[in-house]
Amino acid sequence: MASSWMIWSAVFSSARLSSALQILIYLPLTLSTLSKPAFLLLSFLLFVHSLIHGTLSLLWNSPLLSVLQLPMHPFLLLVCFNIFADSIRPWLAATTFWWEKFLQLCSPGYIVMEGMSSLLVAQKLGRVGKELVGEGETYQFGLLIAAAAAYVTSAWWIIVSYPTAAASPLSSTLLGVALTTFIFLTIIGFVLRRTNVIESSTLSLMLAYNIWLCGVNQTASVDPASSYTPLLGNILPHLQTLVIFITNTLPKPVLIALLYRLIIMHFASRILPTLGQDHWDSVEGDAGDASERPSSRFSHAILTYRQAIFVMTYSHLLLLDDSSQIWWRWMNVFFLLITWAIELLMESDDDIVTKEWKVE
Numbered sequence: 001m002a003s004s005w006m007i008w009s010a011v012f013s014s015a016r017l018s019s020a021l022q023i024l025i026y027l028p029l030t031l032s033t034l035s036k037p038a039f040l041l042l043s044f045l046l047f048v049h050s051l052i053h054g055t056l057s058l059l060w061n062s063p064l065l066s067v068l069q070l071p072m073h074p075f076l077l078l079v080c081f082n083i084f085a086d087s088i089r090p091w092l093a094a095t096t097f098w099w100e101k102f103l104q105l106c107s108p109g110y111i112v113m114e115g116m117s118s119l120l121v122a123q124k125l126g127r128v129g130k131e132l133v134g135e136g137e138t139y140q141f142g143l144l145i146a147a148a149a150a151y152v153t154s155a156w157w158i159i160v161s162y163p164t165a166a167a168s169p170l171s172s173t174l175l176g177v178a179l180t181t182f183i184f185l186t187i188i189g190f191v192l193r194r195t196n197v198i199e200s201s202t203l204s205l206m207l208a209y210n211i212w213l214c215g216v217n218q219t220a221s222v223d224p225a226s227s228y229t230p231l232l233g234n235i236l237p238h239l240q241t242l243v244i245f246i247t248n249t250l251p252k253p254v255l256i257a258l259l260y261r262l263i264i265m266h267f268a269s270r271i272l273p274t275l276g277q278d279h280w281d282s283v284e285g286d287a288g289d290a291s292e293r294p295s296s297r298f299s300h301a302i303l304t305y306r307q308a309i310f311v312m313t314y315s316h317l318l319l320l321d322d323s324s325q326i327w328w329r330w331m332n333v334f335f336l337l338i339t340w341a342i343e344l345l346m347e348s349d350d351d352i353v354t355k356e357w358k359v360e
Contacts, residue, residue, distance in 0.1 A: 126199030164215025
């Protein structure tokens, strides 16, 4: 019984991983081999399919759905290739045009979600660190070493990234303002006793990560001749060509930004149900259902439609050029700092949840 459960668990996990890898490969593949409208059409079809898949998971919560959706992604890719083999119809061109506009309009939403999620995760780590400090001096000493290592790592990361991240006078000015703001906010938080070294060091790593991304070269060199080799004849050269194509086509900074955004949002969705837990219990009583909390319902919706969010986020990152990536990254940096400043300086005597997250 246990062995069969392990086998099916491995099958379902492999199916989910295969679905994610298909999306990761098919979208840049379409963008590099066909055209931008074909990429937008595939992105739209994958988004619609993800909405249907999420709704079916909501109504019929079965892991078998992850296996059943595997043939859909290659099928949608073939549909796009067949559609763009001839002249595209006007209504399809209009669909891709409005889908691109919709992705562009959602750009501020991605910044808000990533910034708020980063702050939530940093504060959660600060709260866990505060609880561990009370367990004994060993935890306190270990956490101090970890915070010091995080500060040193972020400082080294920023120094190494400075030549590329501050390539222009405006970029160097933004970098200086961001670092000065972070230092002053950390000092203010320590003076007001509304933060700790765990939260501050975590935010310093997030700041260094964003500054590093501002200086990463996002262009990928792809040899068109290496993208096409005959499948029959010799399978080994074909596999080598496929590996080279994937390595050169998948934009590594975009993948790093996508991975960070998805992971930080996933952790934030796990943290959200715990916000206001004591206040909700005092209102609803101990018998209150935790799943009925607004934060729990919101987290459940995010987790249910996480594949649709994945497709939207990835498509949006692939559409951005180098300059757009950089300026949206700077907006993310300052949104995170402004949000943290508001959270630190906001007077909230009646906010029990905020006080519990602070250093007493």
